[in-house]
Amino acid sequence: MDPLILGFAVVNGLLIGGIYGGVALGLSLIFGVLRVVNFAHGSLLMVGLYTAYWLQALAGIDPYASVIFTVPLLFCMGYFIQRVIIAPLIWRESALVVEPLSALLLTAGVYLVIDNLALMAFGPDVRSASTSLDMPPIMLGPIPVNMQRFIGFSAAILAAIGLVVWLRQTRMGRAIRATAQNRDAAALSGIDVPMIYAVTFGVGTALLGLFGSLLATFIPITPNVGLSFGIRSFIVVVLGGIGSIPGSILGGLVIGVFEAIASQFVPATSAAILSLGLFILILLVRPGGLMGKL
Amino acid sequence: MTHSISRRGVLGIAATMALGSKAFAQPAEVVIGWILPLTGVSASVGQQTRVGAQIATDQINAAGGIKSLGGARIRLVFGDSQSKPDIGVSETERLIQRENVAAVAGAFNSAVTFPASEVAQRYKTPWLTMGAVKDEITERGFEYVFRLNNKAIYDAREQIDAMDFFKKETGKGPKTLAMFYEGSDWGRSHAANVRKLAKERGYDVVLDEAAPPNQVDFSSQLLKIRAAKPDALIVAFYTPDQLLLSRQMMEQRLDLPYGVHSVGGGTEDPAFYKAISPRAVAYYFVQEDRQVDALQGVRYPEYDDLEKKFRELLGYNMSAYGAQGFATMYVLKDALERAASSDRDKLRDALAKTDITSGPALYVGYQRIKFDEHGQNTFAHGAISQNLDGQRRTVWPAESRAKDIKPIWPVPAFGARS
Numbered sequence: 001m002d003p004l005i006l007g008f009a010v011v012n013g014l015l016i017g018g019i020y021g022g023v024a025l026g027l028s029l030i031f032g033v034l035r036v037v038n039f040a041h042g043s044l045l046m047v048g049l050y051t052a053y054w055l056q057a058l059a060g061i062d063p064y065a066s067v068i069f070t071v072p073l074l075f076c077m078g079y080f081i082q083r084v085i086i087a088p089l090i091w092r093e094s095a096l097v098v099e100p101l102s103a104l105l106l107t108a109g110v111y112l113v114i115d116n117l118a119l120m121a122f123g124p125d126v127r128s129a130s131t132s133l134d135m136p137p138i139m140l141g142p143i144p145v146n147m148q149r150f151i152g153f154s155a156a157i158l159a160a161i162g163l164v165v166w167l168r169q170t171r172m173g174r175a176i177r178a179t180a181q182n183r184d185a186a187a188l189s190g191i192d193v194p195m196i197y198a199v200t201f202g203v204g205t206a207l208l209g210l211f212g213s214l215l216a217t218f219i220p221i222t223p224n225v226g227l228s229f230g231i232r233s234f235i236v237v238v239l240g241g242i243g244s245i246p247g248s249i250l251g252g253l254v255i256g257v258f259e260a261i262a263s264q265f266v267p268a269t270s271a272a273i274l275s276l277g278l279f280i281l282i283l284l285v286r287p288g289g290l291m292g293k294l
Numbered sequence: 295m296t297h298s299i300s301r302r303g304v305l306g307i308a309a310t311m312a313l314g315s316k317a318f319a320q321p322a323e324v325v326i327g328w329i330l331p332l333t334g335v336s337a338s339v340g341q342q343t344r345v346g347a348q349i350a351t352d353q354i355n356a357a358g359g360i361k362s363l364g365g366a367r368i369r370l371v372f373g374d375s376q377s378k379p380d381i382g383v384s385e386t387e388r389l390i391q392r393e394n395v396a397a398v399a400g401a402f403n404s405a406v407t408f409p410a411s412e413v414a415q416r417y418k419t420p421w422l423t424m425g426a427v428k429d430e431i432t433e434r435g436f437e438y439v440f441r442l443n444n445k446a447i448y449d450a451r452e453q454i455d456a457m458d459f460f461k462k463e464t465g466k467g468p469k470t471l472a473m474f475y476e477g478s479d480w481g482r483s484h485a486a487n488v489r490k491l492a493k494e495r496g497y498d499v500v501l502d503e504a505a506p507p508n509q510v511d512f513s514s515q516l517l518k519i520r521a522a523k524p525d526a527l528i529v530a531f532y533t534p535d536q537l538l539l540s541r542q543m544m545e546q547r548l549d550l551p552y553g554v555h556s557v558g559g560g561t562e563d564p565a566f567y568k569a570i571s572p573r574a575v576a577y578y579f580v581q582e583d584r585q586v587d588a589l590q591g592v593r594y595p596e597y598d599d600l601e602k603k604f605r606e607l608l609g610y611n612m613s614a615y616g617a618q619g620f621a622t623m624y625v626l627k628d629a630l631e632r633a634a635s636s637d638r639d640k641l642r643d644a645l646a647k648t649d650i651t652s653g654p655a656l657y658v659g660y661q662r663i664k665f666d667e668h669g670q671n672t673f674a675h676g677a678i679s680q681n682l683d684g685q686r687r688t689v690w691p692a693e694s695r696a697k698d699i700k701p702i703w704p705v706p707a708f709g710a711r712s
Binding site for chain 2: 012
């Protein structure tokens, strides 16, 4: 293959892969701590995208500036979903972990409700937000790097680093890690487990608020846009290692670059099949995922 | 679901009992079913069609209904296909079995129309195809299936004819073509026709790529197009993917000397133009299912009413899909008048004898509607528009061109545009 085209493919793959990883961060965090597979993950990203869109359409706020609204809003939504909808299920379970199936079905219900509410409220039309900032692509040699995607990519890396530091260094972070290790032991040590769960869920969805604002400038926004991100996030998280923050980014990069290169040889449809093949292959060798503990 | 149906059933019985014999004095009602993508990827198109069909129905009812049936009213029932074949099929069954419709129209997506019209054929219920172009829909020997609009082969021929024509006009034209299209029935059947025609007319297809629906990134595929260096690009995408593609092509400054040639779908959807920057779609060639410049010649008062209401309800001007929904209802009205019955077989026979040469049924821009033995309207045709100064203006056929319009051919590169 032409080395220039290969370079192009790698750059594109890294950018989009980093974004996949960033979007999957929250899913990984929530699963790692609560053991809840959040099926509504993509839908909450959709809420973030629409919030950014409407802030621009109604109040003229640039999508990049709307971060200060979308992040707290999505945090509150996540906090509320955990406190009101998922928590009762968790307290009914006497075992240490929630039966994955019942939590999955519950969040699948949340996903259906959110997506259809969005359809009712916003209608089926495709929308798009645009930033007023003029951002010409930066040139990496002969390869143009799209700035909006580069910002999304950088935000993913920074968010992952920030999350790791927060979990390691702060009291809240330590409490979250303790709860993830053993819920009952954490409770016995005086940790307010219901609050930790709600905050974890809130942080996981707040990240979607961030990416909602950052992606709104280049993703077509429809009420069911979340689904394509939701499914890919699952793959990314499992590939990278469930609950591993760096694993989420690494998983995203692997999928992104692999698909970008593979689709230069086969149609993109088949590239997606190949990336799922790669996914199975990696899990055969490392069942815990790339960065997961066995 | 069962709940609402049984409740409705109970209400129905109650209403019948309450009305008693008075019910028979009311003019009868003809129920027409529509299968449309009211939610999902093609939802904006489905809603436009629904609004068009509803306005036509209101007009027909307000003007006294079906006169040969004693002023019978038309009532529409809608089934939402969500653009999914399996749901389209089960909704078609529901409309035919439970709602007892006289005929079904729909369903825009070829992938839905193909199996759903087979259900209609099985139950001997007339099916009036709207929007779907897949050739085989009217090539299965189904006597209950009709199609008003173009087949895929007409669409492809119009695109290639236009290129040939511009070449003849200017002495310049593309030698190599790339095709990039959505990977379901519509895109694939269009691509197969272009492939065939390109070979006959001496174009070299250098890239032939399908994409699954609802993409979030086309970088890889755009890179492939860049590497293949085609002179022109033929695309077939529904609205969300078309939006992504057009945006990314502008961001990456992917230039094609003889432009982007879209066969409709997203590029005919007003919702698409509301969401995209005019710069991204400048000089696009679109194969239109409706005359985009103001309809020439005869206009009927129905049109002004339609266009006004359409704008009020949806917030943008009339689209090809609204027009098709509107016209389909007038074709059905014509057949119902002649059949003087809502019996499915009689309606089918009347539809087969359709020969309309005037009136609002021709709103889409056809000169005549007459079905061949396969149920295809052989007088269906489209036009090719080019996006000039933010407006889609007809550039082909030459006789439909306005006096002040001249296609820009070849198209300027992104860098050279003002």
